[in-house]
Amino acid sequence: MSSPDDVVGGVSPADTAGEHSVNIPETADPYSEPMSVRHLIAEQVLIEGVLQPAHLEITDEGIIHRIEKIAPGTAAHRAAVCRSSDVGGGDGLKVLKPRMMVLPGVVDSHVHINEPGRTSWEGFATGTMAAALGGVTTVVDMPLNSIPSTVTVEALEIKRSVARSQAYVDIGFWGGIVPGNTDQLAPLWDEGVFGFKCFLLDSGVEEFPPVNPAQLREAMTEVARFDGLVIVHAEDARTIDTATQSTARTGSVTRYADWAATRPPEAETEAIRGLLEAVRETGCRTHILHLASAAALDLIREAKDEGLPLTVETCPHYLCFEAERIPDGAAEFKCCPPIRDAGNRDALWQGLQEGLIDVIVSDHSPSTAEEKYRGAPDLSRAWGGISGLQVGFAAVASEARRRGVGIEDVSRWMSGGTAALVGLDDRGEIAVGRRADFLFYDPAEAHVVSASGLAHKNPVSAYEGHEISGTVVGSVLAGTELFTALDSSSPLAPVGDLIMRPGAAASVGGLEQKAAAGPVSRS
Numbered sequence: 001m002s003s004p005d006d007v008v009g010g011v012s013p014a015d016t017a018g019e020h021s022v023n024i025p026e027t028a029d030p031y032s033e034p035m036s037v038r039h040l041i042a043e044q045v046l047i048e049g050v051l052q053p054a055h056l057e058i059t060d061e062g063i064i065h066r067i068e069k070i071a072p073g074t075a076a077h078r079a080a081v082c083r084s085s086d087v088g089g090g091d092g093l094k095v096l097k098p099r100m101m102v103l104p105g106v107v108d109s110h111v112h113i114n115e116p117g118r119t120s121w122e123g124f125a126t127g128t129m130a131a132a133l134g135g136v137t138t139v140v141d142m143p144l145n146s147i148p149s150t151v152t153v154e155a156l157e158i159k160r161s162v163a164r165s166q167a168y169v170d171i172g173f174w175g176g177i178v179p180g181n182t183d184q185l186a187p188l189w190d191e192g193v194f195g196f197k198c199f200l201l202d203s204g205v206e207e208f209p210p211v212n213p214a215q216l217r218e219a220m221t222e223v224a225r226f227d228g229l230v231i232v233h234a235e236d237a238r239t240i241d242t243a244t245q246s247t248a249r250t251g252s253v254t255r256y257a258d259w260a261a262t263r264p265p266e267a268e269t270e271a272i273r274g275l276l277e278a279v280r281e282t283g284c285r286t287h288i289l290h291l292a293s294a295a296a297l298d299l300i301r302e303a304k305d306e307g308l309p310l311t312v313e314t315c316p317h318y319l320c321f322e323a324e325r326i327p328d329g330a331a332e333f334k335c336c337p338p339i340r341d342a343g344n345r346d347a348l349w350q351g352l353q354e355g356l357i358d359v360i361v362s363d364h365s366p367s368t369a370e371e372k373y374r375g376a377p378d379l380s381r382a383w384g385g386i387s388g389l390q391v392g393f394a395a396v397a398s399e400a401r402r403r404g405v406g407i408e409d410v411s412r413w414m415s416g417g418t419a420a421l422v423g424l425d426d427r428g429e430i431a432v433g434r435r436a437d438f439l440f441y442d443p444a445e446a447h448v449v450s451a452s453g454l455a456h457k458n459p460v461s462a463y464e465g466h467e468i469s470g471t472v473v474g475s476v477l478a479g480t481e482l483f484t485a486l487d488s489s490s491p492l493a494p495v496g497d498l499i500m501r502p503g504a505a506a507s508v509g510g511l512e513q514k515a516a517a518g519p520v521s522r523s
């Protein structure tokens with residue numbers, strides 16, 4: 001991790017050399033970093049898609065109320081002036097070293113927390129701690145793998161009551177579509193879920209069954225009625241059954257590419273083809289989850305050209321790994337749909353740059369080690385899900401840099417784009433009137449991931465041993481510093497809020513704050 005002077009509350013002598021030499025008081029105790037950031041001064045702040053020097057002023061409510069662009073090379077001087085005046089002197093002034101970047105906090109709209117019901121797999125406290133440490137300041141929790149699934153208003157209330165005291169970052173919730181719950185969709189929408197997830201094939205947990213084409217259309221027709229959003233796990237069961245039979249062996253499937261062949265690219269293409277028909281028929285806003293196969297990009301291009309209300313996501317593991325290089329029996333990499341080959345990976349990056357894929361999300365879907373290594377080294381019985389919440393941003397940023405793709409694009413895919421997907425127009429960008437949700441990124445610091453050092457509950461991760469250039473060294477949620485690499489004992493505190501869909505007018509249940517946008521009070 002960082003040396004103590006990488007993120008500075010005071011300004012080191014090296015920064016003050018030169019024409020703007022000012023007598024700057026040393027910060028006596030580097031651990032007296034402000035918990036509340038009211039003035040943030042840095043040479044590289046991502047504003048309007050461009051990294052530039054700026055001084056941000058933040059209200060007590062954690063909103064950016066002023067952005068002053070400053071001349072390059074003057075952040076240290078500005079900080080000194082600020083400190084010696086009554087404007088920003090005292091508490092709340094944070095100054096970053098010149099190489100540090102201030103980026104909007106990541107909004108990760110695809111996270112499985114699993115609590116209650118499978119809390120041994122992941123819980124709100126550990127999951128959102130991992131988020132905070134990875135620069136993710138907002139997560140939206142998937143409706144399945146917890147018990148109950150979030151398919152009724154009552155289940156949503158249970159989730160919220162469990163999450164309320166354990167939110168280290170902001171948490172919102174997706175609802176779910178299962179056969180027979182169409183009458184729950186409008187009430188869930190009114191209660192503030194961000195949209196509705198469904199599966200077109202077995203979800204992996206029995207309490208969240210898939211929908212057939214008729215049930216899908218029924219749900220989409222209902223969701224289109226109130227202009228909601230349906231998000232879909234798009235793989236085709238029949239294609240997978242056929243592929244599984246034709247690749248069936250007497251022995252176990254230990255080679256990753258062999259297992260991946262049982263869920264071939266055509267399974268995604270087929271499912272997406274059918275889904276697009278339903279979008280066309282119902283007009284329902286639809287989002288394709290975790291696209292792994294670039295073979296579907298032509299269909300997606302046609303659908304977007306046609307004007308269908310369609311968005312698409314992919315995940316860090318599809319952008320960072322390739323099937324050929326995954327060791328035999330490495331269940332940490334098992335996910336559905338599977339990681340595919342190197343050419344596919346290149347094509348996904350191309351799809352992002354062309355705007356065919358809109359956003360990147362973690363699909364953090366952990367389990368216990370027991371579930372993950374069930375049947376090992378046979379991959380067919382292992383839990384399919386990758387634990388990558390804490391690593392996702394840095395891993396994608398590292399891979400992007402290797403490919404000559406800018407951090408501005410990465411931020412747009414992982415913060416601005418995802419915030420827009422779920423309609424959270426109060427975050428996702430650094431702009432006046434938006435929340436002061438930031439991550440601090442040191443592009444010069446490389447690290448090797450150790451799963452045991454990650455905060456999520458079970459120390460299993462596909463990123464174990466993965467080399468990443470660039471490190472998240474701090475994060476700020478609504479002006480409150482969540483952590484800083486300055487101080488590894490800095491108190492992560494559950495200062496996150498439960499959030500609801502902007503515009504939701506909760507009519508029932510235990511939410512204290514109804515209507516309007518934004519945080520639901522935790523107190």
Ligand SMILES: [Zn+2]
Nearest residue numbers: 110142363365
């Ligand atoms: Zn998922």
